[in-house]
Amino acid sequence: MTDTVSFGYEDVAPEEKTRRVGEVFSSVAAKYDLMNDAMSGGLHRLWKDKFVRRVKPRAGEHILDMAGGTGDIAFRMAPSGAAITVADINPEMLAVGVERAAERGIDGLVWSEANAETLQWPDKFFDAYTIAFGIRNVTDIPKALREAHRVLKRGGRLYVLEFSTTQWPGFAEVYDAYSHKLVPKLGQMLAGDADSYRYLIESIRRFPPMPEFERMIREAGFTQTKVEPLLGGLVAIHSGWKI
Template identity: 45%
Template sequence: MSCTNFCRNIMKEGRMLSKYLRITVVKRSYSKAASTFSEGNENTTHFGFQTVETSEKTKKVYDVFENVANSYDKMNDAMSMGIHRVWKDIFIQELGPTHGTHLLDSAGGTGDITFRYINFLKNTPNPHNIRSCVTVCDINQHMLDVGKKRASRLNLLPDNCDVNWKQENAENLSFEEESFTAYTIAFGIRNVTHIDKVLSEAYRVLQPGGRFLCLEFSHVNNKTLKWLYDQYSFQIIPVMGQLIAGQWKPYQYLVESIRRFPNQEDFKYMIETAGFRNVTYRNLTFGTVAIHSGFKL
């Protein structure tokens, strides 16, 4: 072998090794992102900034929302200065449901997304009188009870749309495979113990062509805005929770849980890993929240 060919082979092998190492680093990075909630130990996870036993987290989250259910909507208005309503409006517009949609509104709690879904369909022509359906599920029965009362108070009697309320764990749904044409989860997925199980269940219960849509707090990339956001979150929101809802700790957990949630790119990868395709995200309010979308194809 000539010296020239020998050098070329060495350079070629070097490029291949470099490529392999880059791929390995990326895979390890994504693997780390996917296990954000495991703290490197399958028996422990996080509850805000605390490390707790995996078996404890579901109960702790349940207690948080049991305590704040009655003041949940009032606090949402106060904390976001009403902007959460705009985020949720944009979320439903992004979904763009049509008549005949069978929606699973997971972690649907007090019904904010479901009510918007119903109103969206009411304002959409339905000349063929096609029936739609929405199932609101939440692990916390108290939250569902508040939602039912709100529906009654709002005199929400949808035409051509069935509404069901069910207590369900998003990590282990009781519904059959391919039961729904759309799946939404708004401000709920960061509270679960195993995000990957929630995504897997969402994929399982969706029909082929079905859409997964998630609205969740995310990461502000601008350093100045992030600093301001952190000051407001840690210094103001818990105090607000104490004054309005008489609860400090649940809102301390809220702001901590947001910081522990994967960033936009890492969560996008987790959704893709669950099997979804055409996965995208859209930042709202400088990345304070993001809408993540994927399809079961």
């Protein structure tokens, strides 16, 4: 790992990013849906539905939903009957998820505080590993991908939903203007926190392009990797298998 990593448009020490990302998500935890609505125009709900259809959770499987604290992905997978562990490094995010699960009457989920870079589960433990809109906030992404590979069984599958860079002519410029100029203002108006929303937008711009991130997944040991761009690549579903 390099001496510095990106925190939005800044380059900071790894431990500094970990601390500051934690502060961001502690700040926005209670306004998670508003945050995602502001960043996606509400489309994140449809993207998450499609993401879970790609995962195809099944009864009897053990699935780790990493960085899934508020439960959005786990709630969508729960009807499948799979045994789902929701993990997040941020206890405030997990607290929101536990409360939301109780409100929805969703039982049986396991909630666990965990760092994606140093997972506490043994080798070959899970059938699937999911992470939605969380990988770009990890301090050491290659290390987190290697950990995902380690805890998956042979034949296990990785699914990553993350913002990327749209390749549609004209749309990239429109979204860039919207995200940089309007999203922080919405963050201030809706959550009283423009800076956290500004970081989240900047973190998208610093995230590797689709081909580079796919290469990182392969280098972590996954095979049969695939990228499914949505809205021309504004968001992408990445997947890979452990064999």
